[in-house]
Amino acid sequence: MAKKIVVVNAGPRAGFNTDTLLKEAAKGCEDAGAEVVRYDLFKLERYTGCISCFGCKKEQNKGHCI
Numbered sequence: 001m002a003k004k005i006v007v008v009n010a011g012p013r014a015g016f017n018t019d020t021l022l023k024e025a026a027k028g029c030e031d032a033g034a035e036v037v038r039y040d041l042f043k044l045e046r047y048t049g050c051i052s053c054f055g056c057k058k059e060q061n062k063g064h065c066i
Helices: 017-031
Strands: 004-009 035-040
Touching: 004 017, 017 035
Parallel strands: 004 035
Antiparallel strands: none
16 A cells, blocks of 8 residues: 655745755655645645745835735
């Protein structure tokens, strides 16, 4: 019986550190024979939060979410 692994990505930017780390970990699990299911929170309709757009870092918006 194969192990079932659930991967939850809460990082907002595809291809950056969190996403890359999770992809590599999931690949290792799959290579070992596990079944992997992945969820990206920022692709879910009901999930809201910082999307790491860095708009709040711009001088005109300093410290405020845009």
